Amino acid sequence: MPIAAHGDAALEFVDVSFAYPGEADPVVRHASASVPRGAFALLTGDTGSGKTTLLRLAKHEIVPVGELTGTIRVGGSDVSEMDAQESARAVGFVFQRPENQIVCDSVWHEMAFGLENLAADRGVMRRRIAETCAYLGMEPWFRSGVDELSGGQRQILALASVLVMQPEVLLLDEPTSMLDPVSERRFLSLLFQLNRDMGVTVVVATHAPERMADYATMRLHLEDGRLFERAILDETTAREALPGGTRPKLGSQVLAMSDVWLRYDRMSDWVLRGMSLSVGQGSVHALVGNNGSGKSTVLSLMAGVLRQQRGRLSCALRGSQALLPQDPKMLLACQSVREELAEWAPHGKPQDWVERLIGKAGLQGDLLERHPYDLSGGQQQLVALLKLMAGGPQLLLMDEPTKGLDAPSREMVAHMVRDARDAGATVVVATHDLGFVRKVADEVSLLFDGQVAATEPVADYFERAWLW
Amino acid sequence: MLATYMVAVTATTMCALHPVFASISLAGALAAAAAIEGRSVLGPLRWQLPFLCLVCLANPLFSHRGDTLLAQWGAISIHLESVVFGLCMGMLLLASLLWLWLAGRLLSLDRLLSLGSGIMPTVGLMASMVMRLVPQIVSRGSRVGAVRAACSAAGGSKGAVRDGARVSGILLSWSLEDSLERSDAMRARGWRAGAQRTQYLPWSLSLRDVVALVLLIAWAALDAFLEWVACSQWQFYPVMPHLKVWWGYFPHVALVVLPLLFALVDRAKWTHARRVSCR
Incomplete structure (x- = not known):
C-alpha cells in the first residue's frame, strides 16, 4: 500500500501535553506524531501509560478534563475548532467495553443513533445503514435486540454504529480486549478490510500488537508520557515459551465434579451436559474453550454460587x-486503593499488610490514595486480585484474570498465581489466554458443548493442540 | 397500524357494558387469540376463566337490585338482572384482558417507543435505556452478592444489612462509571450536536397503509357511536328491556373478527402455496 507523503496526514499531534487536574506529572509530554492517510497505526504502551487519554484528545467531544497544550489536527483542521457535528463526522471512536457504549435496545436503532443525531435525511440513513450492514455481514441479526448479541457481535455493532457516519479517522481503544480469540480474529480482519478497501485511517490502542502485526503499517509507543515511533514487532512481543523445569506432582483430589448437569432455566438448554472434572491439591488447573462453552459456569459451580440439577460435586x-x-469492579467497594486492600486484611495490622502487598506486586505507592475507579482496567484487576489474596485462600478460582492486561501485568498475575501455588493453594483458572496457560498451568481441560473434551498435563496439551 | 387497531378494539370493548356487545367482544377476542397464538392462549385463560365465574357469582350476592327474583335463601335474594350484569361485566373484563394480552404479544416495546419518539425523542430514548439498564443492574446485583459470598477465605458474609449496603454501594459506583462512559459514547456520536434529530424507521408507511388507517379509524368511530346509542337505550335495573335484532351490532362484529379473518386468509394462502409447490 502506498503511504502518503508526510504533508498528507490524517491525524497529527504537534507538541501535545496533557495533565489531569491536581496532578503534578503530565500524562502526555510534548508528544508529536503524524499518522498518514490510509495508515493502520498501533498505539502501544503499558497499562495506565495514557493510551486512552491520548486517543481521547483527538476527539473533541470526549476530551478529558485537564490542562491541554499543543495542537491536534484531523485531516488538516484543528480539532478544538471543529463544531460537534463536524467532529462527529470526521472522527469515529470505538470504546473498550461494547456494552457501555450501546445506547439503544435494538441493533437497527443503535446503528441509526448517530445519523439521527446528525439530522441525516431518511433516505441517506437507509442507504448508509444498508451498506454498512451488508459490508460487515450483520444481516442475520439486524433486527435482534442488543441483549441477545454475543460479545463479538456487540463490538461489531459498536464499530458499525460509528462507521455509518463515514468517519475519515477511526480511533479504537483496546477494542478486542474483552473478546475471545475467535471473535477477536474476526473483528480484526473486518478492521483490516475496512482500512484496505475503504481507505479509512485506523488508530488502535492495544497492549497486544503481535495480533495486528500483519495488518499494521506503523506503531506509536507511549512511555513515560513520551510518544515514539517504533518497529511493529520487537523483543517485547516475542512468543512465550513453555517454562522449563519439572512440575510438582499432582496432589490428592480436592475438587471433583462427576456427571454434572446444569441449566439456568427449566425451559432453556443445558449449559453443562454431564461434566466430569477433578482438580488435584496444590495444582493450577486451566479451563479453556470458546465463549459459551461453560467455563464461567463451572467456576460458579465450584464456588458454590450455582447449584447443579444433576450429578455430584x-x-x-x-x-x-x-x-x-x-469484572474486577464487582470486588471494588471502597473509596481508595488503600482501604480496598485493607478491607479483607487479616486482623491486626492492616497498614503493614497493605505495604507488603503493594511491594510484592510492584505497584507504585502513589496509587494507594487514588479511587479504584481512577485506575486503568489492568490496575483494577491487580488490586482486586491482591485484595483476594488477603485471607490466604486455599482455593483460588479465577475467571479471565488476564483480560485487558498488558504483558508486564500479565507477568505479574502469573507470578502471583505461581506464588499462591507454591504456598500450597489450589488454583482453577478459566481463560482464553493461552500464553498465560503455558506459563502457569499444570493441567489443561478443554471445554466444549458443556463437557470436557480433553484433560491433559500442560506440555502434552500444547504438543497435541491443533487450534489452541 | 397494528397499534391503532389494538387501541380501537380495546377501547370499543371496554366502553360497551351491553350484553350483545360484550358477548361479541369476548367471542372475537377468543377467536383472535386462538387463531394467532394457538394453544398458548390457554395460559392466561387458566386464571381468567375462574375470575369470570367469580365476578358473575359475586355481583348478585352483593347487589340486590332488579325486579325479577330467581331464588331466595333467607335474607339473600338472587335477581336475574344482577346475574346478567355480573356476566356482562365479567365478559367485558375478560375480553379487555385478552385484547391487551394479545397486543402485548404482537407489539414489541421497540415499535411502541418508535411511535412515540417522533414526538418526544429524548423521552423515548430514556425509556428504552431504562428498560435495558434496570434488568442489567438487578442481575449485576445478584452476581456481586454471589461473588462476595463465595470469597469465604476473606471472611465471607458479615450480616445481611452490611453486605447489602456494600453491594448497593458497588452497584452505585459501577453504574455511575458506566453512565459516564455511555454519555461519552453518545456525545462521540453527535448527541446534542445542535441539529434537530431525525428519525430512522426500519419500515415504511405507504399510501395503502394511510388509507387503511383512515378507514380503520372511521370504522372504529362509527362503532363507538353505535355503542353509545345502544348503551344509552339499555338499562340493567330495575328491569332489562328486550333485545332486538339490530344492524348496529354489525360494525363491532366486523371489527373484532378482523384478526381471525386475517389469520385464516394467511393460513389458506400458505396451504395453497404448499399445494402448488408440491405439484
Missing part, C-alpha cells in the same frame, strides 16, 4: 476459597 476447600470475577 465435592469441594474440600469450601471454607477457604476466593473467586476473582471477570
Whole structure:
C-alpha cells in the first residue's frame, strides 16, 4: 500500500501535553506524531501509560478534563475548532467495553443513533445503514435486540454504529480486549478490510500488537508520557515459551465434579451436559474453550454460587476459597486503593499488610490514595486480585484474570498465581489466554458443548493442540 | 397500524357494558387469540376463566337490585338482572384482558417507543435505556452478592444489612462509571450536536397503509357511536328491556373478527402455496 507523503496526514499531534487536574506529572509530554492517510497505526504502551487519554484528545467531544497544550489536527483542521457535528463526522471512536457504549435496545436503532443525531435525511440513513450492514455481514441479526448479541457481535455493532457516519479517522481503544480469540480474529480482519478497501485511517490502542502485526503499517509507543515511533514487532512481543523445569506432582483430589448437569432455566438448554472434572491439591488447573462453552459456569459451580440439577460435586476447600470475577469492579467497594486492600486484611495490622502487598506486586505507592475507579482496567484487576489474596485462600478460582492486561501485568498475575501455588493453594483458572496457560498451568481441560473434551498435563496439551 | 387497531378494539370493548356487545367482544377476542397464538392462549385463560365465574357469582350476592327474583335463601335474594350484569361485566373484563394480552404479544416495546419518539425523542430514548439498564443492574446485583459470598477465605458474609449496603454501594459506583462512559459514547456520536434529530424507521408507511388507517379509524368511530346509542337505550335495573335484532351490532362484529379473518386468509394462502409447490 502506498503511504502518503508526510504533508498528507490524517491525524497529527504537534507538541501535545496533557495533565489531569491536581496532578503534578503530565500524562502526555510534548508528544508529536503524524499518522498518514490510509495508515493502520498501533498505539502501544503499558497499562495506565495514557493510551486512552491520548486517543481521547483527538476527539473533541470526549476530551478529558485537564490542562491541554499543543495542537491536534484531523485531516488538516484543528480539532478544538471543529463544531460537534463536524467532529462527529470526521472522527469515529470505538470504546473498550461494547456494552457501555450501546445506547439503544435494538441493533437497527443503535446503528441509526448517530445519523439521527446528525439530522441525516431518511433516505441517506437507509442507504448508509444498508451498506454498512451488508459490508460487515450483520444481516442475520439486524433486527435482534442488543441483549441477545454475543460479545463479538456487540463490538461489531459498536464499530458499525460509528462507521455509518463515514468517519475519515477511526480511533479504537483496546477494542478486542474483552473478546475471545475467535471473535477477536474476526473483528480484526473486518478492521483490516475496512482500512484496505475503504481507505479509512485506523488508530488502535492495544497492549497486544503481535495480533495486528500483519495488518499494521506503523506503531506509536507511549512511555513515560513520551510518544515514539517504533518497529511493529520487537523483543517485547516475542512468543512465550513453555517454562522449563519439572512440575510438582499432582496432589490428592480436592475438587471433583462427576456427571454434572446444569441449566439456568427449566425451559432453556443445558449449559453443562454431564461434566466430569477433578482438580488435584496444590495444582493450577486451566479451563479453556470458546465463549459459551461453560467455563464461567463451572467456576460458579465450584464456588458454590450455582447449584447443579444433576450429578455430584465435592469441594474440600469450601471454607477457604476466593473467586476473582471477570469484572474486577464487582470486588471494588471502597473509596481508595488503600482501604480496598485493607478491607479483607487479616486482623491486626492492616497498614503493614497493605505495604507488603503493594511491594510484592510492584505497584507504585502513589496509587494507594487514588479511587479504584481512577485506575486503568489492568490496575483494577491487580488490586482486586491482591485484595483476594488477603485471607490466604486455599482455593483460588479465577475467571479471565488476564483480560485487558498488558504483558508486564500479565507477568505479574502469573507470578502471583505461581506464588499462591507454591504456598500450597489450589488454583482453577478459566481463560482464553493461552500464553498465560503455558506459563502457569499444570493441567489443561478443554471445554466444549458443556463437557470436557480433553484433560491433559500442560506440555502434552500444547504438543497435541491443533487450534489452541 | 397494528397499534391503532389494538387501541380501537380495546377501547370499543371496554366502553360497551351491553350484553350483545360484550358477548361479541369476548367471542372475537377468543377467536383472535386462538387463531394467532394457538394453544398458548390457554395460559392466561387458566386464571381468567375462574375470575369470570367469580365476578358473575359475586355481583348478585352483593347487589340486590332488579325486579325479577330467581331464588331466595333467607335474607339473600338472587335477581336475574344482577346475574346478567355480573356476566356482562365479567365478559367485558375478560375480553379487555385478552385484547391487551394479545397486543402485548404482537407489539414489541421497540415499535411502541418508535411511535412515540417522533414526538418526544429524548423521552423515548430514556425509556428504552431504562428498560435495558434496570434488568442489567438487578442481575449485576445478584452476581456481586454471589461473588462476595463465595470469597469465604476473606471472611465471607458479615450480616445481611452490611453486605447489602456494600453491594448497593458497588452497584452505585459501577453504574455511575458506566453512565459516564455511555454519555461519552453518545456525545462521540453527535448527541446534542445542535441539529434537530431525525428519525430512522426500519419500515415504511405507504399510501395503502394511510388509507387503511383512515378507514380503520372511521370504522372504529362509527362503532363507538353505535355503542353509545345502544348503551344509552339499555338499562340493567330495575328491569332489562328486550333485545332486538339490530344492524348496529354489525360494525363491532366486523371489527373484532378482523384478526381471525386475517389469520385464516394467511393460513389458506400458505396451504395453497404448499399445494402448488408440491405439484
